[in-house]
Amino acid sequence: MSTILRLEGIHYRYPGSPGPALRGVDLAIETGLKVAIVGRNGSGKSTLFLHCNGILRPDRGRVLLDGSPVGYDRLSLTELRRSVGIVFQNPDDQLFSASVAQDIAFGPLNLGLSEQVARRRVQSAAEDCGIADLLDRPTHSLSGGEKARVALAGVLAMEPRVLLVDEVTGSLDPWMRRQMLTILGRLATSGKAVVMATHDMAIARRWADLLVVMDGGRIVASGAPESIFGDAALASTILPPDPW
Amino acid sequence: MLAIDRHAYSNRWSRVDPAQKGVLALVVLLLSLLADRPAVGLLACLWMWGAAVLGAGLPAGVFGWALAGQAAFLVPGALGVAVSVGPAIQPAAGHGIQLGPLSASTGPEALDLALRLSTRALGAVAALDLLALTTPLVDVVQLLRRVGTPPLLVDIVALAYRFIFILLESLQRMHNAQESRLGYAGFRSTMASLGLLASRLFVEAYQRTRRVEVAMESRCLSDDMRTLPSTYDTAPGLWLLGLAVAATLLGGWVLT
Numbered sequence: 001m002s003t004i005l006r007l008e009g010i011h012y013r014y015p016g017s018p019g020p021a022l023r024g025v026d027l028a029i030e031t032g033l034k035v036a037i038v039g040r041n042g043s044g045k046s047t048l049f050l051h052c053n054g055i056l057r058p059d060r061g062r063v064l065l066d067g068s069p070v071g072y073d074r075l076s077l078t079e080l081r082r083s084v085g086i087v088f089q090n091p092d093d094q095l096f097s098a099s100v101a102q103d104i105a106f107g108p109l110n111l112g113l114s115e116q117v118a119r120r121r122v123q124s125a126a127e128d129c130g131i132a133d134l135l136d137r138p139t140h141s142l143s144g145g146e147k148a149r150v151a152l153a154g155v156l157a158m159e160p161r162v163l164l165v166d167e168v169t170g171s172l173d174p175w176m177r178r179q180m181l182t183i184l185g186r187l188a189t190s191g192k193a194v195v196m197a198t199h200d201m202a203i204a205r206r207w208a209d210l211l212v213v214m215d216g217g218r219i220v221a222s223g224a225p226e227s228i229f230g231d232a233a234l235a236s237t238i239l240p241p242d243p244w
Numbered sequence: 245m246l247a248i249d250r251h252a253y254s255n256r257w258s259r260v261d262p263a264q265k266g267v268l269a270l271v272v273l274l275l276s277l278l279a280d281r282p283a284v285g286l287l288a289c290l291w292m293w294g295a296a297v298l299g300a301g302l303p304a305g306v307f308g309w310a311l312a313g314q315a316a317f318l319v320p321g322a323l324g325v326a327v328s329v330g331p332a333i334q335p336a337a338g339h340g341i342q343l344g345p346l347s348a349s350t351g352p353e354a355l356d357l358a359l360r361l362s363t364r365a366l367g368a369v370a371a372l373d374l375l376a377l378t379t380p381l382v383d384v385v386q387l388l389r390r391v392g393t394p395p396l397l398v399d400i401v402a403l404a405y406r407f408i409f410i411l412l413e414s415l416q417r418m419h420n421a422q423e424s425r426l427g428y429a430g431f432r433s434t435m436a437s438l439g440l441l442a443s444r445l446f447v448e449a450y451q452r453t454r455r456v457e458v459a460m461e462s463r464c465l466s467d468d469m470r471t472l473p474s475t476y477d478t479a480p481g482l483w484l485l486g487l488a489v490a491a492t493l494l495g496g497w498v499l500t
Contacts, residue, residue: 053462078464086462092413093455098382098406102471107463109470119472138253138380140409158463 001030004161004193005084009061010051021047023217024061029162034188035195036204036225038238039214045197046089048214049164052195054080082111085160089167091147100126100142100150101135107158118157125157129183145176152183163187165196169203181207201239205229213238246412247306252380255300261476262375262383263390268295268486269375275490276367279497285363287496291489292370299485300378307373314369318362326350326358381405386474399469407449414448415441 010025022044029035029052037045050056051063054070054077062069063080070080085107088094097103101122108118126132129149134142142150148168155163165184169177181203188194188209198204204211205225213221213228221234228234252258257265276288289311296307328349332342338351375384385402389395418441422428427437457465 050458055458055461081462081464086459088455088459088462090455092410093452094459096403096406096456096460097471098385098402099380101474102382105472106460106469109472110464110466115472122472138249138382139406140249141253154463 003028005029006064010058011060029193032191033193034208035210036208037197037212038204043214044217053084053086084162085155086164087155091151094151095139104154104157121157125153129153162193251377255378257300257378259477260479262379262387264482269371272371273368275493281500282363283496283500285367288367289370292374310373322358322362326354395468
């Protein structure tokens, strides 16, 4: 396994916010790895993702792609976003085109690919996500599960090496959730790094190869899921005691 | 809006090249406007209705109701043209009645003008109804791109279309939340709830814009939103239909 993306000492405070959202985050993302990031609401998971993709620029620290610090000019950002894709929590925020095929083609066309290549990528991503029969449908007519898979296909069509998935299983039924995890698992097997922010402890425990625990803008633990869940003190930061 | 969208996707002409339907609509629209003859406007309505029902397979009532709705907007305008209201009956008008300090007058010329205006407008909207009810907006947007409409304008149309549905969903969710807490139980609470709903919807739209912008940036948003051209079927029958319609309307223009 080789490191694709590395974050070193990332600090970030949102403008107008009283406290920092990230406080010295270090993280290495390697090929073929399934990573689950857990932590309470507001612990910094989504902010971390936005740094990986260059949407946010750290106040301090740096992001390295293939060992080189990323630049924030247009060309460098395009290269970063070609390599690192984000699937957002709410698919309605991501699906802004009127038809499914148009939405999936958005990223490939922005990369400057020809229509022919873009069309091939749309078809391939749609087949990978099991939505090839939805390509001509209007986006607004899709169910929640279909929207989530179309949003995933829209990022896959850019053929990123790192896929960041922000809490997409939360609103899916158990069948759709299983299908989504199968797709993500297959992507990791094909060599992509898949990083998922989640509140689902079953995913964190059984699906992930690496579990990262965030709290208050910091990574407080990182390691194999069984070792983290086996540590009572650490496990208590992830899972509160039952109220009964 | 939702009904138009549903029919646009489910009729027999939904996969037909929008350029063909666009040309037909444009020809009918121009002839209705230029001819300025009641017969031409009425013939245009009949043709478009027939094409929608017999050609595209839309239910007869759908096209009829769409046209009736637009006619309802035309009636007040036509009345304003047909009837002059003033302090005294106008001698040139022909007929009139005095109602206290006001009078209403009308005459053959005013009635003729109102009829010509209404039928002209109805013919034109019937042409656009046929296009709207048989063509998904995605394809209308593609057509706009093909004919060289400025990209910025086309992008705005495409985004607005998508957002209408998202905002409708938000509106429904907020309305349900208000109603479940008796937000519409009385007149005062209804007014207060509607005000809150409108202001909240504005904030929601603004926040969502920012989230969508982030999602677009993460997929390398460029200045111009390129899209994949769609592939369509060509319907030779539609060209023939267009010729027949044009010939009939021109005939109506010349003969009346």
